[in-house]
Amino acid sequence: MAINATLKTERIDVRANLPVKQLLQEAARASHKTVSEFLLDAGITAANQTLADRRRFELDDAGWQQFQQLLDRPVSTPDSRMKALLTEPGVLD
Numbered sequence: 001m002a003i004n005a006t007l008k009t010e011r012i013d014v015r016a017n018l019p020v021k022q023l024l025q026e027a028a029r030a031s032h033k034t035v036s037e038f039l040l041d042a043g044i045t046a047a048n049q050t051l052a053d054r055r056r057f058e059l060d061d062a063g064w065q066q067f068q069q070l071l072d073r074p075v076s077t078p079d080s081r082m083k084a085l086l087t088e089p090g091v092l093d
Contacts, residue, residue, distance in 0.1 A: 014039065 016024070028038035059067055078086070 024035055024038065028035045031038055033041070
């Protein structure tokens with residue numbers, strides 16, 4: 001989704017502590033951007049990445065058929081691997 005960054009009609013306020021503000025200022029300087037430009041670019045990138053797999057995905061014909069078959073199959077009872085997946089801590093925990 002293309003976002004027109006030149007038409008700026010809305011304001012977003014962000015509060016941060018001094019070390020975070022200084023870090024953002026340093027990163028913005030290193031990127032040759034203002035802090036606002038840096039935060040907006042980083043925020044748009046993060047938002048697109050977060051929402052990408054929730055909006056659209058593409059499959060070839062064989063992949064689509066397999067996907068349809070998986071959706072159409074009956075729900076089975078969870079096996080031990082599924083129970084472990086749902087109960088054990090993940091790599092990000």
